[in-house]
Amino acid sequence: MMKGHSTATKDQRRLLKAQIRKLEIRASSGLWVLALFTLISIGASREFSFLPELSPAARDVLGPSPPADLISVALVAYSLSAIVLALYWLMSESRPGGSLAHLGFLTAFYVFYYFSETLKENFWAVFVAGMTILGLKSYHLWNYYSEQQRIEEQNLAALEKEVEEG
Amino acid sequence: MLRNFGIRTILPVGLAITGFVVMGCTMLYSAIHRDMTEEARRHTAELADTVSRSLRYAMLKDDRASLHNIIDNVGKQELVKKVRIYNPEQEIVFSAAREEIGRQRQLEASSGATDSNRAGFSGSDAFPQDASLLNVVTPIPNEPECLSSCHFHDPDARNLGFLDVGLSREPLNQSLDILRNRMTTFSVLILVLTVGGVAILLAKKVLAPLTVLDELTERLASEDSVPDFTARVHESGNLGYSIQRLAMQRDEARAELERLRNQRTDSDG
Numbered sequence: 001m002m003k004g005h006s007t008a009t010k011d012q013r014r015l016l017k018a019q020i021r022k023l024e025i026r027a028s029s030g031l032w033v034l035a036l037f038t039l040i041s042i043g044a045s046r047e048f049s050f051l052p053e054l055s056p057a058a059r060d061v062l063g064p065s066p067p068a069d070l071i072s073v074a075l076v077a078y079s080l081s082a083i084v085l086a087l088y089w090l091m092s093e094s095r096p097g098g099s100l101a102h103l104g105f106l107t108a109f110y111v112f113y114y115f116s117e118t119l120k121e122n123f124w125a126v127f128v129a130g131m132t133i134l135g136l137k138s139y140h141l142w143n144y145y146s147e148q149q150r151i152e153e154q155n156l157a158a159l160e161k162e163v164e165e166g
Numbered sequence: 167m168l169r170n171f172g173i174r175t176i177l178p179v180g181l182a183i184t185g186f187v188v189m190g191c192t193m194l195y196s197a198i199h200r201d202m203t204e205e206a207r208r209h210t211a212e213l214a215d216t217v218s219r220s221l222r223y224a225m226l227k228d229d230r231a232s233l234h235n236i237i238d239n240v241g242k243q244e245l246v247k248k249v250r251i252y253n254p255e256q257e258i259v260f261s262a263a264r265e266e267i268g269r270q271r272q273l274e275a276s277s278g279a280t281d282s283n284r285a286g287f288s289g290s291d292a293f294p295q296d297a298s299l300l301n302v303v304t305p306i307p308n309e310p311e312c313l314s315s316c317h318f319h320d321p322d323a324r325n326l327g328f329l330d331v332g333l334s335r336e337p338l339n340q341s342l343d344i345l346r347n348r349m350t351t352f353s354v355l356i357l358v359l360t361v362g363g364v365a366i367l368l369a370k371k372v373l374a375p376l377t378v379l380d381e382l383t384e385r386l387a388s389e390d391s392v393p394d395f396t397a398r399v400h401e402s403g404n405l406g407y408s409i410q411r412l413a414m415q416r417d418e419a420r421a422e423l424e425r426l427r428n429q430r431t432d433s434d435g
Contacts, residue, residue: 083182090178121196132185
């Protein structure tokens, strides 16, 4: 029975350690999205010159680009709502969602400005908005999962103390 | 440090405000930059139109000496960096810089540069070597009077040539630099006020009382004696007072328990 108890404790410790590692990875997952956004921004700063030009036929299919002012209004509205929501979820200490959707939206803004030929003038606005929103999401991820990790580490310490005393 | 309650409260709010203010100022600066550049280009186009009208009579009379004189005088203006006329074959026939005369104008295959039949198009993108200039190319149209003057042109030609005027962007750039510096200063002041104000307010009104309560509960948990009562000022003071009363009740209960234990020991003895 003692042997069974020891095996169960070992399994529990292994599970806790695996859980802690998983939480560590999740806590830093926001940084990967930030790095990806930085890479996309580097490409945008060069106006995506490394990508092949769209053919006139493809441009015809896409149609005319929206006016730059309209894109800017959409960017302001999106940034404001994303920041307010991110702050709300952060303060309510709820489980964080993914940041990939925001990465998609921000890339879309780069693309819209590129097609309206105003990417150079509006690059920094999109970049700052992106870093703010993704920075908040990354912080939320880090805050939430590192707290969970701390709880699991406390559980592991308590279990190990129990084993020592047992 | 990042786990500290104060930092966890202030950092996201500070980041959000900073990001939104910087983004807003960047967009505002871009919009003003665009408007000022368009205004400068419009001014350049008006100047080019004025020069074109000034040259018209001399062109009709084929008075080349007057043409050179007008172009030289316009070229002497401090902000005018380039004035020249070239023919439909892109050969420069008149210029304030005499050494250019007879040369071929360099064309870029970028947007707008080849469509030189459009009146007043702004070709600053077409002249990479003239990035510091605001360029306007104005066509010189073939008019009916040109056919009846002392010389004649091909009646089917749409444009007889093009007037190319380039103004220095330096005053525009200086204005934009001043604007950028002022906006940066304003943004920094706004950020200091909002983020600093929020941080001070939180620190004074929320974090400081929480720290006091935290210390109080820790002392009560670790020591047997109850510290002096806190003043009942606002909700945090009330909370501290209630915690101390609870601690007193705990101590009274402990004393009562001890007394009963001693009583029982005495009665058993």
